Amino acid sequence: MTISEPLARTIIDPKSYARREIVDAAFAQIRAEQPLDKAELPDFEPFWVVSRHADIKEIERQPDIFHNGDMSTFLSPRDGVERVKALTGGEPNLIRSLVSVDGDEHKALRGVVFPHVTPRAIKPLEDQIRQIAREFVDHMLSFGGEVDFAQDVAFLYPLRVIMTVLGVPQEDEPFMLKLTQELFNNADPELNRRRAELTPEEMLKSLWETTMELEAYFAAVTEKFRANPTGQINSLIANATINGEFLNHRQLMGYYIIAATAGHDTTSNTTAGAMWALAERPELLKAMQESPDRINAFVEESIRWEVPVKHFMRSAVSDCEIGGRQIKGGDWLMLSYQSANRDETVWADPFDFRIDRDQNPQIAFGYGVHVCLGQHLARMEMRILWEELFKRLKSVEMAGPGERTISNFVCGPKHVPIRFTVN
Amino acid sequence: MRKWRCRNCGFIYDETLGLPDEGIAPGTRFEDIPEDWYCPDCGTEQDDFELVDY
Ligand code: HEM
Ligand SMILES: [Zn+2]
Numbered sequence: 305m306t307i308s309e310p311l312a313r314t315i316i317d318p319k320s321y322a323r324r325e326i327v328d329a330a331f332a333q334i335r336a337e338q339p340l341d342k343a344e345l346p347d348f349e350p351f352w353v354v355s356r357h358a359d360i361k362e363i364e365r366q367p368d369i370f371h372n373g374d375m376s377t378f379l380s381p382r383d384g385v386e387r388v389k390a391l392t393g394g395e396p397n398l399i400r401s402l403v404s405v406d407g408d409e410h411k412a413l414r415g416v417v418f419p420h421v422t423p424r425a426i427k428p429l430e431d432q433i434r435q436i437a438r439e440f441v442d443h444m445l446s447f448g449g450e451v452d453f454a455q456d457v458a459f460l461y462p463l464r465v466i467m468t469v470l471g472v473p474q475e476d477e478p479f480m481l482k483l484t485q486e487l488f489n490n491a492d493p494e495l496n497r498r499r500a501e502l503t504p505e506e507m508l509k510s511l512w513e514t515t516m517e518l519e520a521y522f523a524a525v526t527e528k529f530r531a532n533p534t535g536q537i538n539s540l541i542a543n544a545t546i547n548g549e550f551l552n553h554r555q556l557m558g559y560y561i562i563a564a565t566a567g568h569d570t571t572s573n574t575t576a577g578a579m580w581a582l583a584e585r586p587e588l589l590k591a592m593q594e595s596p597d598r599i600n601a602f603v604e605e606s607i608r609w610e611v612p613v614k615h616f617m618r619s620a621v622s623d624c625e626i627g628g629r630q631i632k633g634g635d636w637l638m639l640s641y642q643s644a645n646r647d648e649t650v651w652a653d654p655f656d657f658r659i660d661r662d663q664n665p666q667i668a669f670g671y672g673v674h675v676c677l678g679q680h681l682a683r684m685e686m687r688i689l690w691e692e693l694f695k696r697l698k699s700v701e702m703a704g705p706g707e708r709t710i711s712n713f714v715c716g717p718k719h720v721p722i723r724f725t726v727n
Numbered sequence: 728m729r730k731w732r733c734r735n736c737g738f739i740y741d742e743t744l745g746l747p748d749e750g751i752a753p754g755t756r757f758e759d760i761p762e763d764w765y766c767p768d769c770g771t772e773q774d775d776f777e778l779v780d781y
Contacts, residue, residue: 361737421770424763673768
């Protein structure tokens with residue numbers, strides 16, 4: 305039996321992610337009744353819904369069998385994928401980034417930036433990032449006692465951090481924020497390019513326009529950094545060679561775009577979600593102030609809690625068995641990180657926000673060879689911000705209803721109005 | 728010889744094979760890998776590897 309149409313629609317509808325408890329309830333039912341089963345909807349290629357933590361790990365552990373680049377890496381209706389193929393000359397993904405390539409190409413591309421984002425490599429950035437964090441804490445305090453923490457702090461701080469690391473000038477940050485939001489939040493009329501409800505066709509058209517605008521911007525970046533190389537990440541990308549040749553146009557653009565978009569929106573959503581959790585739990589702020597050594601547990605739990613990347617897709621190259629089910633070559637699979645991070649067999653109380661977990665094997669960064677490239681940077685910048693915030697915050701509560709983005713891919717809270725007092 | 732798994736990303740270090748690409752000869756025990764080595768897939772440090780039985 306396949307997953308029923310209403311249940312399948314719930315877990316793919318961007319609107320349900322704006323009311324996350326609906327998605328959580330649907331996945332709880334799926335984990336209990338059909339933890340690995342197919343969804344068959346008339347407008348989509350059939351896809352497996354992978355809801356359990358262990359099954360996602362098992363799949364991501366086998367990148368030779370489960371590819372990223374053969375089919376769309378995020379859930380997209382059949383005619384959307386066809387239009388993308390027409391635009392790219394046959395590739396199922398509009399952007400050729402690390403998440404849409406496999407094998408040797410992936411290894412070589414990942415190797416360009418990887419050595420510069422290991423825990424050891426980013427340690428020297430700590431002081432500079434703390435400086436930025438303090439600036440944004442001061443900015444928040446300047447609002448007096450009320451602020452939309454998502455819009456006025458959480459969206460801006462990770463943006464400044466990643467743009468500094470990449471080598472993008474501060475004056476270009478608003479442009480980068482706007483285009484990132486257009487790219488990830490196409491279904492949300494408040495954030496997309498047209499500021500309107502879009503048909504699938506309009507969505508693809510505006511995605512394409514956003515991509516072209518980003519490409520125009522980054523073409524100049526390549527020139528700039530080839531003329532004057534620096535140690536910044538965009539310069540590494542611009543000057544990288546594979547087998548003696550510079551990256552080709554699609555590889556270059558894909559790399560710049562993923563770093564400049566995934567590099568802040570994810571962290572921003574997590575930070576906003578953590579503040580929302582805190583504002584609803586007075587005892588949590590108190591606990592963090594009594595036990596500052598719980599900071600890493602707090603950050604890890606906030607990543608598990610928010611899961612800013614809701615899913616990625618894989619496709620099977622050959623037949624294989626996962627979780628007792630027979631997967632066929634050519635099958636498409638939706639890895640739901642949101643579901644896996646609520647897996648009752650891993651966490652006894654997945655719907656509680658807890659900083660006293662012995663272990664927290666959250667899988668919001670994915671797993672295996674594609675595991676998030678920026679995970680150590682993301683953890684570090686969030687730890688630093690919260691260290692600075694916990695020193696100052698005396699109380700925080702919601703000042704109105706929070707609001708989540710309409711999106712089923714990279715998303716989270718877009719408004720977190722809070723009322724706060726400081727020490 | 729033993730195998731070690733990165734807790735963060737699942738990368739397996741197999742002592743029998745070593746990692747010749749990274750200058751770690753086949754047969755190198757996990758304890759004998761240079762201190763500054765980290766997981767080649769995710770950057771996690773050596774403390775976060777666990778012994779796996781195969
Ligand atoms: C809380 C913050 C973040 C979360 C939850 C997150 C999540 C993810 C996830 C789920 C993946 C796919 C992993 C997989 O397929 O197994 C990924 C990949 C990636 N992330 Fe992040 N990310 C975050 C922050 C960042 C940051 C700060 C950067 C900046 C450099 C970044 C850059 C990337 C890149 C380049 C990839 C592609 C890696 C590959 O395919 O090899 N991410 N991230
Ligand atoms: Zn690893």
